[in-house]
Amino acid sequence: MLILAFAIIVLVFIYFFNREKKPAVQWPTPLLRPLLTQHIGYYTNLNDADKMVFEQKIQAFLKDVRIEGVGLEIDDADRIMVASSAVIPIFGFKDWTYRNVTNVLLYPDTFDSEFQFEGGEDRNIMGMVGSGYMNGQMILSRNALVKGFSKNSGKENTGIHEFVHLLDKVDGATDGIxxxxxxxxxxxxxxxxxxxEIHKIEAGHSDIDLYATTNEAEFFAVVSxxxxxxxxxxxxxxxxxxxMLSKIFGQKPMA
Structure with a gap:
């Protein structure tokens, strides 16, 4: 297990230091639109003008951020879902781009605090924003990512959750403010x-997920x-x- 964890950490560093050597992914609009229409409900609810803006933001994100699979081969749909997770929270900001993420690593499923996704009983993490030597990195469970954009996602979307953490972190503190x-x-x-609202959740008087009571940062991500x-x-x-969230994100999403 320790060897596997070390190997994954080494792989993260390889991705990080070699990312500039890889050519940027080009996304022609005719390829992009069918994928967005098929997988991203948020996109399908936009008017034609906003769809074009969304596509531009997706292309810019995919040009700047590397999306890699660890222990699996990823496809274009995976990349579109990661990019959409990033764009949806910032869609109301005209020229805003992420400066605190360079790589997104997709694992097959949930993982533990040592980034292991095989064996063990504590593999309950669906997503994580890196800090310290992992700064600029994000890890997502591919299964959780796909579920978040499925028709059965309910109120949950792991990709959006983790990118909201990055927005929260912009001011220097991931504190829910x-x-x-x-x-x-x-x-x-x-x-x-x-x-x-945290008190209401704890008392069983709210339909917001109990995980929101973990701390203010998780509350912000869960309600988002x-x-x-x-x-x-x-x-x-x-x-x-x-x-309040409409003010924070500069938008009122359509159902």
Missing amino acids: PEGFLTHEYTAPWVKMMHQ EYFFEKPDQFQTKHPELYE
Whole structure:
């Protein structure tokens, strides 16, 4: 097990240091549109003008960020789902791009804290944003990624969850307070709203996933999944949270 963990860490470094030597993936629009239409419900709900903007943002992300498989061969649909996970939260920001991720590694399934995805009983991590020597890296379970864009995803989308963590991290702290996207006047109300809803979840009086009570950062990521996956339901059951997230992300997603 230790040998496997070490091998994976070495592989991460190889990907990181050699990424500039690999040619950028080119995505002609005729190839891009069918994949987006087939796999990304968010995209299909956009008008024609916004679809073109979404496609441009997808192409820019795929040009800047390497997506690699570890222990599996990935395909174009995988790449489109990763890129869409990144673009959906920032779609309301005209010229914004991710500067805190260079590589996304797809594992076959869930993994543990030592990045092992085979054997053991503690493989319950679906996604992780790297820090320290893993800074700039993201690891996602491919199974969780695909499920997040399936018709049976419910309120969950692991890809969106992890990219929201990156947005949260822009101000230097992954603390559930996206100061770069929330004006100062709304910061205190947002913190109060988070804590009130966390108490409701703990008391069993909320339909937001219990994982949101882990800490403020996880709360922000979990409610963001819900906001984008089931916007009508989220607006009906959590109107104040919906309005606040609309301000944070600069958009009101369609159901």
